[in-house]
Amino acid sequence: MDDQRNMRTTTALVLRTEGYTVSEAATGQEALDFLTSNSVDVLLTDLKMEPMDGLSLLRKALEAVPRLQVIVMTAFGSIDSAVEAMRLGAYDYITKPFKDGVLRHRVELALERARLLSQVNLFADEFNERHNLNALVGTSLAMRELKSRLLRVAQSDATVLIQGESGTGKELVARALHTHSRRSSNPFVPVNCAAISESLLESELFGHAKGAFTGAVKARRGLFEEADGGTLFIDEVTETSPAFQSKLLRALQEGEVRRVGESTSVRVDVRIVAATNRDIEIEVREKRFRQDLYYRLNVVTLRVPPLRERLEDVHDLARHFLERANARNSRPRRLSGSAVAHLMDYTFPGNVRELENLVEQAAALAEGEELMPEDFPVRPQAQITPSLGEVAAAFRAPGAPAQTLAEVVEEAERRAILQALERHEKDLARVADELGVSSTTLWRKMKRIKLLETGTGSEPHGK
Missing domain, CATH: 3.40.50.2300 (Response regulator)
Known part of the structure; x- marks a missing residue:
């Protein structure tokens, strides 16, 4: 053109x-x-x-x-x-x-x-349809890896710890685990530890006898018993006290619970999926979370990536949320390309939940049928693109001579490749996939900018 x-x-x-x-x-x-x-x-x-x-x-x-x-x-x-x-x-x-x-x-x-x-999108669509993973929207490398790992662990009864920031969709991952497990025909029972006071959490999970405390007018089964044969999802598990953690550990070790106010225990067959938005290893080191419970929960870990690490999924997510909003509203909207570009300039501290709220708000308040950048009141943060001069200045020390364009580009490539190598543990195939180049092109670039001399990779096989 x-x-x-x-x-x-x-x-x-x-x-x-x-x-x-x-x-x-x-x-x-x-x-x-x-x-x-x-x-x-x-x-x-x-x-x-x-x-x-x-x-x-x-x-x-x-x-x-x-x-x-x-x-x-x-x-x-x-x-x-x-x-x-x-x-x-x-x-x-x-x-x-x-x-x-x-x-x-x-x-x-x-x-x-x-x-x-x-090919990726074709396989992703077929994969999602075949495995009923359409709720986990996204075709980025990070999401493909998460879905693949999820399906591998779902068929076992292994306890799973889901880690991820608030708003990334940890409960959706937990529900997908349950859906693909042998327990899928039995209950999926979620509980958010941060939403329940410490005094009520024990009763909520383990149940209580009649008269066990003020207000206990009748006996009540706890969520462990409600989930018998199925999956119990314990969200924000790091929000609990060490005293409660010891009781939870006993229930996991023994496979039985004791209602508050009773002296006998009840056997339960429950798969545990726990989640946290904190760095649980730091919580253990700081003595805020029991190490023995951590090891009990951390049999298999699933990490849900924040949205800023998979901005390529923003378009699919925004379209997904807009389709849902259109189904509820009498006036359907469509998403403009400039609005997508505007959203991809944003770092989304609130993750997928924030994007969902932004799309629903725009669908409700926009004047036109096409959603434009001004319908999404976000201020681009870390994704703002600097001018070429600013990029060059950032790559040189104060007082150093100005760099040529080639030097600026080479330094930018070096940083991008090194960061990707660290993220993917020096797996050149995955690094090439993230950077959008062939393995051969990646190897040549690494050789040209002398990264191979540091032992970060070796020549790829094949084309």
């Missing part, structure tokens, strides 16, 4: 000689009309166009085809515009004038990513 005919024709010719099917558009609107009626993997567009510029086309194109890979072309003096395009969701940018080989390579990488995303 370029409004300069010679540039457009030459670029298309280069790509056609490589065997690609290429369609040309002289205006942004012409490109959009083609995108909405044809299957397109990669959009190559200039930024300086009229009447619709490249950034406007980018927003509208990603709104129409969210999985589209967009490469923007820009003059060297307009690098800031290219950075803005990347922030809005472009896959890559290329500065003019460019060599034919550079163009072919960038398009090849974009097509590779488009194919991988298509």
